[in-house]
Amino acid sequence: MQKLEELQLVRRASRGDLAAAELLLRRHQGGVHAYIYRMCGKWDVAEDVTQEAFVRVLSSLKNFDETYRFSTWLFTIARRVWLNMCEKKKPSSAGDASDSWGARRDALEGSMSRDHEQRTMARDAIQLGLMLLSPEQREAVVLFHQLDWPIRLIAEHMQLPEGTVKSHLHRGRMRLKEELVRGVGEVVAIEQRAGSVPMFAKRALTLDPTPRTGEASR
Amino acid sequence: MKPPSTNAHLRLHRDEPAHREEARRLMQAVLDGEISEEAPRLQELLRLDPVLSAEFDELQKLEMLLTQRPAAVDLSDRVLAELRVRQAQRVAPRLSPFFGGLAASVAIGSMLVWGMIGRSGSPSPSTMPTLATAGLNTGLAVGAPSVSAEERLIEDARLAIQQTTGRSLRERSEGKREPTNLALGQPNDLADQVDQATRLAIADRAVVHEPVASASGDAVAISRAGITFVNPGPSRTPVAKLANDPMLGQPVGGSDWQPGATRRRDNVRFLVSGWHDSDGNTVPVTNTKR
Known part of the structure; x- marks a missing residue:
């Protein structure tokens, strides 16, 4: 969304236009949810944080500083909400430092058993790998690769120098690659015991990004 | 005393050839979008070292995988x-x-x-x-x-x-x-x-x-x-x-x-x-x- 268009929506929403508020919500909810989910690995926590962030932001649009982008402000609030939640619920929401792919997979699956789609996601090898990174590495990787943020903006968001963000990003990528390769044997063995090896998981674990015909899109 | 290298993490093993650290720095710069993967120096290093070439290939595939977002939600x-x-x-x-x-x-x-x-x-x-x-x-x-x-x-x-x-x-x-x-x-x-x-x-x-x-x-x-x-x-x-x-x-x-x-x-x-x-x-x- 162009900055000007976004600003017009924010102004309308701050005047009480629910349609504009809903548009802002629909435009950004996917990104915020993806960000928080990738950070914490828990679907329900990501939903709760996203909801709370939007409620706070839409309730205080009059405080919005128009020199910034709405999305930047929104993600800052979402991050704060999530960190506050982590403080209250330590350590479950922040992502444990378990080094086991099996344990991590089980923890993820247990946290979101609502439907098949989410169970499938629990086997998302990328998510498993991300949870093994440090929070700083994970955040740099998620913002850069998932949300396509530039380094400068990530540095601003994380309140770190750009060089430090790059270092987290580089270390995160290298470790993620190593973890995915290391996790092949363990996860495939688990899935085989469960009777199936999802194609996307195989693909992720062998680092093959090519989509296959007939595979459920996500 | 020599200050620690900012790219120290790019040297995976103490006895690795020095050119690998340089190559990894260039690989990361490609993934950061700062230089083209066609950069002559990187291409030269990748040609010389199959290990590096495989590593770069894996990193590029990882980059593709990382663009996959979780399923959409409607809240x-x-x-x-x-x-x-x-x-x-x-x-x-x-x-x-x-x-x-x-x-x-x-x-x-x-x-x-x-x-x-x-x-x-x-x-x-x-x-x-x-x-x-x-x-x-x-x-x-x-x-x-x-x-x-x-x-x-x-x-x-x-x-x-x-x-x-x-x-x-x-x-x-x-x-x-x-x-x-x-x-x-x-x-x-x-x-x-x-x-x-x-x-x-x-x-x-x-x-x-x-x-x-x-x-x-x-x-x-x-x-x-x-x-x-x-x-x-x-x-x-x-x-x-x-x-x-x-x-x-x-x-x-x-x-x-x-x-x-x-x-x-x-x-x-x-x-x-x-x-x-x-x-x-x-x-x-x-x-x-x-």
């Missing part, structure tokens, strides 16, 4: 409901029942007036608020919340649509398929009733702005809970050249609009992507569901 109903509850909680203690009732009455009144004007087809769309904004702003104008009134109106609209379609729009059926009695693109006996529902003053609606080439001035669109009703207006006739119009295209599947008929579709298969609001902005259809 809009939850957020808006919570927002209303909190607004009501903030204001309610300060208000007497009288003012709350007054706000609701004014909100309903303004909507009904607008609804009647809307049916006459005379007013300029640019002066028409959406019902949602009418409710909210009216409440604010008299210093009382219209939240409860608005909630009731939306609930009434949902009920009206449920009665006419035989299905609650809140329901999320498996696969989010069309209710069988309102199949995609098929005429059915309920069309008139749905048409009436879309004309009820208690439903959200947006007026399609006159300049939209493919819609007449009295076209309306109602978006609720992931389903959009659109009536392009009585003078709207199917025109082949508008098939790709981003605002009001032809229905998917080859069937045409009937002048004045209301059509209902899941947004994902529906070519209506938006309309112009009262400020002249293009507003996409808001309830997009997978």
Whole structure:
């Protein structure tokens, strides 16, 4: 969304236009949810944080500083909400430092058993790998690769120098690659015991990004 | 004492050849978007070292994988409901029942007036608020919340649509398929009733702005809970050249609009992507569901 268009929506929403508020919500909810989910690995926590962030932001649009982008402000609030939640619920929401792919997979699956789609996601090898990174590495990787943020903006968001963000990003990528390769044997063995090896998981674990015909899109 | 290298993490083993650290720095710069993967020095290093070449290949595949986002979510109903509850909680203690009732009455009144004007087809769309904004702003104008009134109106609209379609729009059926009695693109006996529902003053609606080439001035669109009703207006006739119009295209599947008929579709298969609001902005259809 162009900055000007976004600003017009924010102004309308701050005047009480629910349609504009809903548009802002629909435009950004996917990104915020993806960000928080990738950070914490828990679907329900990501939903709760996203909801709370939007409620706070839409309730205080009059405080919005128009020199910034709405999305930047929104993600800052979402991050704060999530960190506050982590403080209250330590350590479950922040992502444990378990080094086991099996344990991590089980923890993820247990946290979101609502439907098949989410169970499938629990086997998302990328998510498993991300949870093994440090929070700083994970955040740099998620913002850069998932949300396509530039380094400068990530540095601003994380309140770190750009060089430090790059270092987290580089270390995160290298470790993620190593973890995915290391996790092949363990996860495939688990899935085989469960009777199936999802194609996307195989693909992720062998680092093959090519989509296959007939595979459920996500 | 030699200061630690900022790229120390790029040397995986103490006894690795020095060129690998340089190559990894260049690989990361490629992934950061700072240099092209065709950079001569990187290509030279990759040619010399198959281990590095395989590593770069893995990193590029990882980059592709990292663009995969989790499944989409739609939290809009939850957020808006919570927002209303909190607004009501903030204001309610300060208000007497009288003012709350007054706000609701004014909100309903303004909507009904607008609804009647809307049916006459005379007013300029640019002066028409959406019902949602009418409710909210009216409440604010008299210093009382219209939240409860608005909630009731939306609930009434949902009920009206449920009665006419035989299905609650809140329901999320498996696969989010069309209710069988309102199949995609098929005429059915309920069309008139749905048409009436879309004309009820208690439903959200947006007026399609006159300049939209493919819609007449009295076209309306109602978006609720992931389903959009659109009536392009009585003078709207199917025109082949508008098939790709981003605002009001032809229905998917080859069937045409009937002048004045209301059509209902899941947004994902529906070519209506938006309309112009009262400020002249293009507003996409808001309830997009997978």
